[in-house]
Amino acid sequence: MRCIGFALGVVLLAAVPALAQKVDSKGVPYRAWDVDGGVGFLSLTSADSGVGDEGYSSDIWNPSWTTSFDLGHFWNNHLKTESGVSILQRHTTWSNEIVPLAGGQRGHVATTNDIQQVQVTAAATWQFFENTFAHPYVTGGARFGLLQIDSTSETYLFPVSGNGYPTRSSEPVHSDSVKARVWPFIGVGSKSYFNERSFVRPEMTLAFNGRGPSQFGARLVFGIDF
Amino acid sequence: MTNCRRFIGALVVLALSIPSAAMAQVETAGEAERWHDLAERLEPAALISVRLKDGSRTRGTVVGVGSSTMTFAPKTRIPVPPRDIRFDDVASIERTKQGMNPGAKVVISAASVVGGMLAIAALIFASGID
Numbered sequence: 001m002r003c004i005g006f007a008l009g010v011v012l013l014a015a016v017p018a019l020a021q022k023v024d025s026k027g028v029p030y031r032a033w034d035v036d037g038g039v040g041f042l043s044l045t046s047a048d049s050g051v052g053d054e055g056y057s058s059d060i061w062n063p064s065w066t067t068s069f070d071l072g073h074f075w076n077n078h079l080k081t082e083s084g085v086s087i088l089q090r091h092t093t094w095s096n097e098i099v100p101l102a103g104g105q106r107g108h109v110a111t112t113n114d115i116q117q118v119q120v121t122a123a124a125t126w127q128f129f130e131n132t133f134a135h136p137y138v139t140g141g142a143r144f145g146l147l148q149i150d151s152t153s154e155t156y157l158f159p160v161s162g163n164g165y166p167t168r169s170s171e172p173v174h175s176d177s178v179k180a181r182v183w184p185f186i187g188v189g190s191k192s193y194f195n196e197r198s199f200v201r202p203e204m205t206l207a208f209n210g211r212g213p214s215q216f217g218a219r220l221v222f223g224i225d226f
Numbered sequence: 227m228t229n230c231r232r233f234i235g236a237l238v239v240l241a242l243s244i245p246s247a248a249m250a251q252v253e254t255a256g257e258a259e260r261w262h263d264l265a266e267r268l269e270p271a272a273l274i275s276v277r278l279k280d281g282s283r284t285r286g287t288v289v290g291v292g293s294s295t296m297t298f299a300p301k302t303r304i305p306v307p308p309r310d311i312r313f314d315d316v317a318s319i320e321r322t323k324q325g326m327n328p329g330a331k332v333v334i335s336a337a338s339v340v341g342g343m344l345a346i347a348a349l350i351f352a353s354g355i356d
Contacts, residue, residue: 021304029304131302134328194329196303202332220336 020226024077028130031225034080036201037069040219042088042119048183048207048214050093051113051149061216064089064117068219072125080125082139088117099155106158108166114150119143127191135191143207143215145181150174183207183215197225258294258313265296265319273301275322278315285322 023029043063050062070084092114099107123141153173156166189203200222207215265288268274276298277283289308290297299308326334 029306031304131304131306133303190328190332192328192332193303194327196305198329200329200332202336220332 022074026077026130028077030074030077030131031197032074034072034074034199034223034225035070036199036221036223037067038201038219038221038223040066040068040203040217040221042066042086042215042217044088045209045211045214046093047211048145048181048209049088049091049117050115051095051147051151051179062091064091066217066219068221070121070221070223077130078127080127082121082123082125082141084121084123086119086121088119090114090116101157103160105160107169108156108158109153110156111151111153114152116148118146118148120146121185123185123187133193137189137191139187139189139203139205141185143183143185145179145183147179147181149177149179151177183209185215199223199225258316261313261316261319262291262293262296265291265313273322273324275320276311276316277318277320278311279317280315 020032021029022032041063043061046060046062049064066086066088068084068086070082072080072082074080092112095111095113097109097111099109101107121141121143123139125137125139127135127137129135151174153175155169157169158164158166185205185207187203187205189201191199191201193199200220202220203218205215205217206213207217268288271287273285273287275283275285284298284300286298286300286302288296289299292310294314295310295312297308298311300306
């Protein structure tokens with residue numbers, strides 16, 4: 001059903017007449033809007049992809065397939081501002097914590113985090129050349145990560161003395177939370193046209209957190225100018 | 227005496243430069259005529275690449291030839307009106323071919339990469355079965 005909706009949207013956009021076509025101060029014609037969607041991969045450090053208390057070092061990279069959609073507005077023949085949404089694969093992290101209890105007993109809290117991350121991007125893009133079939137471009141902006149986290153914690157108690165298996169002290173505890181993060185990013189790509197309006201856009205991006213590069217992505221999206 | 231020498235020197239330089247400038251002008255005129263002849267001999271809808279003396283290069287087709295200008299329809303993504311190009315401004319005219327569009331090239335490249343990766347994965351999988 002989604003596919004039919006998307007295809008219908010593309011057909012409707014293709015049917016939009018040349019009303020949205022503009023001409024810049026140098027007389028170069030361009031279309032004011034573009035929309036695209038596609039797939040790719042995004043590899044994130046655990047600091048960016050996880051809850052943050054998994055106990056992993058930040059340089060462990062977790063790859064994820066992504067599905068993304070973008071809408072852009074051209075202010076002139078070269079400058080575009082763009083916003084987009086990327087949906088990452090759901091993934092699971094684990095954390096363990098030993099908790100000292102009264103009477104010398106120790107508790108072991110095991111937490112499983114099921115994380116769904118969606119990233120919203122806001123970017124400015126500068127594309128090179130004028131009215132050609134291939135426009136290399138550079139882009140940069142901010143990427144906002146929204147992490148929907150479903151956590152399940154189980155507490156085990158170790159025997160006070162001697163050997164033995166820990167026993168579960170209570171029923172698992174479920175909790176939902178949302179975390180938001182923001183990272184700056186840069187990217188390069190090429191908007192390559194099939195005809196006057198439809199295009200494919202290969203792109204590579206690099207995002208940064210406080211410790212340096214923390215996300216590397218590549219994607220291929222198909223779109224249309226209108 | 228020194229002033230006189232300077233004046234004579236300047237005259238000599240001027241005298242030497244006049245013939246070369248005139249020659250360059252004659253050369254440009256001859257060149258323009260050759261570009262005119264070439265443009266006239268092009269068959270209809272022939273795709274050419276025109277480089278102008280200002281360094282710019284454009285691909286397109288010649289849609290009309292006048293005595294001193296040719297009407298040129300640039301091959302752009304969004305169609306633009308044909309424009310007149312003076313033969314005096316032309317540095318070169320070359321025939322060119324209609325290539326595959328960049329979008330198709332990207333898709334073919336991406337498909338090749340994915341196909342290659344799948345083939346490698348299939349080989350690894352097959353070797354694992356044995």
